[in-house]
Amino acid sequence: MKRNLFPFTLLLAGVMMLASCLNDEDDSIKITYYGDAALTSFSVGTLTRTYLNNKGEALKSTVDGTDSTTTVDGSKYKFTIDQLKREIYNADSLPAGTAVSKVVCSLASKNSGVVYVKRMASDTLDYFTGNDSIDFKDKRVFRVYSTDGQSYRDYNVEIRVHKELADSFEWQREDVSNILPDLGKYKGVKIFAMGENVFAMVNDGATSFVMRKGINDNSRWNTVTPNVNTVFSPDAYKNVATLDGWIYMLTNGIMFKSKDGAEWQNVNVQGVENLKQLVGASATKLYAITQNGMASSKDGEVWTDVALDGDKNLLPTGSISFCTMPSTTNKGVDRLVMVGNSAKADTAAVVWGKIEDYSEEQDSYSWSLYEGNYKKELPNMAGLSVVRYDGRLYAIGGAGLGGSTAQPYAQLYFSKDQGLTWHKSTLFTLPADMPKDVDPNTLSMTTDKYNNVWIISASTAQVWKMRINRLGWKTEQTAFSE
Structure with a gap:
């Protein structure tokens, strides 16, 4: 000293x-x-x-x-x-x-x-x-x-003081016309994140192809060339889910899986003809809508029927989003939420939920149809896209369906009770330069593990990214020893 x-x-x-x-x-x-x-x-x-x-x-x-x-x-x-x-x-x-x-x-x-x-x-x-x-x-x-x-x-x-407002954010736009040059050609898109990458699967009217970008690098998006000769069907972009570091895709009655969107392996599915649409995954299981209702699988090969507490005819048939919400009270328990459109729905989107208890050997919980309060339901909108972000669910969509008067992409909706009730968000807004008069099937939203929100518009070849400030703040070391 x-x-x-x-x-x-x-x-x-x-x-x-x-x-x-x-x-x-x-x-x-x-x-x-x-x-x-x-x-x-x-x-x-x-x-x-x-x-x-x-x-x-x-x-x-x-x-x-x-x-x-x-x-x-x-x-x-x-x-x-x-x-x-x-x-x-x-x-x-x-x-x-x-x-x-x-x-x-x-x-x-x-x-x-x-x-x-x-x-x-x-x-x-x-x-x-x-x-x-x-x-x-x-x-x-x-x-x-x-x-x-x-x-x-x-x-x-x-004495440290934040320079940024905790809940402020800024959308950053990236042009992807190098990959999507033929505006008006694209019929659908689904964006999703896994590990260190964000992917988009695009329907170009004849097939579906994969785009990829590193989440935290400055490189541009690039097209991924698959190693299989199979042509991915135009609707393959709707049948994508991620589990344990694998991308699973259902196309033309065949299940594939890939680590990077380029090298694909065939999955030997038992009873693949029973699967109608791959919708998402919890932490340990894939989920699909089947001819009889819903089914789950831990590896994509063996599928087990899951009980429904609701009319199977009200399962979503279009614009399906699948979100996993960790329980705030029970460790090892998640709430699964599935949202989408249905031809039998009215002014509100259909929302289903399920408890996933990872300590159970046999699944004892069923999928339940949410019967919401009319004034607080999520509007039935074309091209619905729902994500989990900051402990809540956020939804966007195009023009209203089934009598809904919702205007296309005029509002972000959120739910703080795992999809039971929905409200208009006053905290977050969509990008000011995001087009509203696009085919809603060509606009999709997702989040990644770094708390970024991504939106892609295949119709205009644009991608937006944002993160609210406080979710990007680092947690510093607080304990030291000499």
Whole structure:
């Protein structure tokens, strides 16, 4: 540790006088001075926060006319002390707009060592008291001295404030006309993500082909050439699901699987003629609509019928989305949600749900048709596309079907109760430049493991990508040992 005696001349003199007085009264009292110095805790009090708009600018007032400032309870934000690097910081940053120019903080030091704060513009040290406010717009240096006055330790203290609004986002558009040059030719598309890649299967009117792109690289989309001679049917794009790192596809009565969209293997399906449409997968099983209702499979080969609690004639027949929602109360349990169109549906889309308990050897749960509240149902829309994102379900779609008055791609809908009720989203909006007058079968949405949302429009050869800011913030290390 560094050595410095000057700041302690008066301190030691006072301590010696106190010790002398104590010895006069009781020679049995002894004072021990320690040679080590460290800060052991740090916290801040109540802070002021100004609300910001989506551009990060301070608001003069909120939309309801109330004050545009509020307070933040700083005690809820834990500060990490890295004794090796001698750094103190809050791993969970304060909300954007929080003022840190006048902060009252509390701290503790080892063996009650004395603490000083270095001034921002010089090396002058000021004695720290818990009543003074400190400017933390930049990192500050706190110095703690050992009680014997022989050593000290400096800490760089930083109060972190988010630069971005937690729920703000920006859509980024990419042109893919190099792969989709013949606008108007394409009849359907399904976009999906697996591992480090995002894929799109496109119906060009005669066949289905695969596009692929790395999620986090800057390369352009490229077409994937399959290794099999089989021509994928135009409807193959509707029959795609991913499980355990494999892409499964049903085409022309044949099941294939692939790790990368290029190298495909034949899957020997028992009773493949019974499968009508491959719809999705849970964490351990594929699901398909069959001639008799629904079936599941752990490997794509052996399929087992799944019970239905509802009219099988109301199973979705078009624009089917399949989402897995982890249970918030039970570990190892998911809620499966299947949404789509049905010729027998009215103004609302059909929504089915099922509990998936991964601890069960035999599946004891059935698929149930949701009977929703009329005013809170998801509108029946052409080209429905539903994804799980940020703990909710989000849906988009084209023009209303079955008497629904929904306008094409005018609104994002969300459900926070696993598909039971639906509401118009005021937090998220679709890309401003996304076309609304396209064939809804040529527009599809998905999410990836990095919390990105992807939308592809095959009709206009465009792809959009976005992520809300807080889902991209890193979780930092908060525990250290010397």
